[in-house]
Amino acid sequence: MEAPALFTEFLEVCIHTILRLRGVYPDAIFAKHRAFGVAVHMSRHPDLNRYIQETLRAARNLIEARAVGKVVLCLLDGADEVVERYVFDVRDAPATSELDDLGNVAYVEHLMRSILIKLHLVDRQLPPPPKDGGTFTLLLYSRDDAQMRSFVATPDDGWVDVSAEPRLAQPDPSPLIVPVKNVESPLLSFDFNVLVRPDSSRMDET
Numbered sequence: 001m002e003a004p005a006l007f008t009e010f011l012e013v014c015i016h017t018i019l020r021l022r023g024v025y026p027d028a029i030f031a032k033h034r035a036f037g038v039a040v041h042m043s044r045h046p047d048l049n050r051y052i053q054e055t056l057r058a059a060r061n062l063i064e065a066r067a068v069g070k071v072v073l074c075l076l077d078g079a080d081e082v083v084e085r086y087v088f089d090v091r092d093a094p095a096t097s098e099l100d101d102l103g104n105v106a107y108v109e110h111l112m113r114s115i116l117i118k119l120h121l122v123d124r125q126l127p128p129p130p131k132d133g134g135t136f137t138l139l140l141y142s143r144d145d146a147q148m149r150s151f152v153a154t155p156d157d158g159w160v161d162v163s164a165e166p167r168l169a170q171p172d173p174s175p176l177i178v179p180v181k182n183v184e185s186p187l188l189s190f191d192f193n194v195l196v197r198p199d200s201s202r203m204d205e206t
Contacts, residue, residue: 003187004063006105008056009035010112011088015052015073015138016042017116018086021123022075024136036113055138055153062142063090070141074168078132082168085175085195090188108185115181115192125178126196139168172197 013035020030020041025048030041043049062068073086138153152168154160175195182191 002064004060006108007063007188008060010115011071012052012056013040013042013116014086014088014119016040017119018073018075019043019136021119022084022126023129024075024134036109036116038113038116040116051153052138058153059140062140067142068140069143070139072139072141074137074139075129075134076136077130077134080135081197082172083130083134083197083199084126087191087193087195089191089193091190105187108183108187111181111183111185115183118180122178122180122194126194127199137168174198 016030017040019025020027020043025043025045027041029043029045029048031044033040033042035042043052059068059071068090070090071088074082075084075086077083140151140153142149142151149161150168151161172195175197178194178196180192180194183189
């Protein structure tokens with residue numbers, strides 16, 4: 001397995017975990033699995049799984065080209081407004097070489113395992129999820145000629161330029177920032193933070 005494949009597998013598990021913890025989908029569609037040495041819940045819904053897998057497969061091409069700046073999971077409320085952003089800010093993209101250094105692989109998997117565990121603690125720090133339901137989308141920020149371009153994942157067309165939907169690309173100016181983990185390794189380095197939209201109605205419920 002190459003480092004980009006390991007990273008996208010980790011992103012897939014994180015996405016499923018967050019969707020369950022934040023109540024975007026009911027618990028009934030998730031089943032227990034093991035990933036990175038810990039128990040996780042993964043969706044059993046074929047359409048949802050296909051969307052996530054195909055989206056990350058398309059993103060992997062940019063990851064392999066070391067052209068990814070950020071991968072962002074956006075949770076939206078019933079009014080289709082972004083309320084939370086789970087931001088994987090890639091500082092050193094995964095190398096495309098085979099993972100032949102088992103020590104480095106074990107260390108990275110340990111860091112990823114700790115993130116999956118910590119997500120349950122982070123969930124308790126966040127405001128309650130929107131009561132009026134919601135959904136999610138995935139954003140990818142690519143480095144193109146030293147500039148950051150943003151793309152949104154669509155079910156039919158893969159990654160498309162998000163310029164037509166600036167509300168997705170532009171985060172809130174003063175979000176609540178909940179740090180999750182900074183990962184530093186020879187294989188890849190990234191910061192993982194949650195950005196929460198300031199919303200008194202949700203914050204009052206914490």
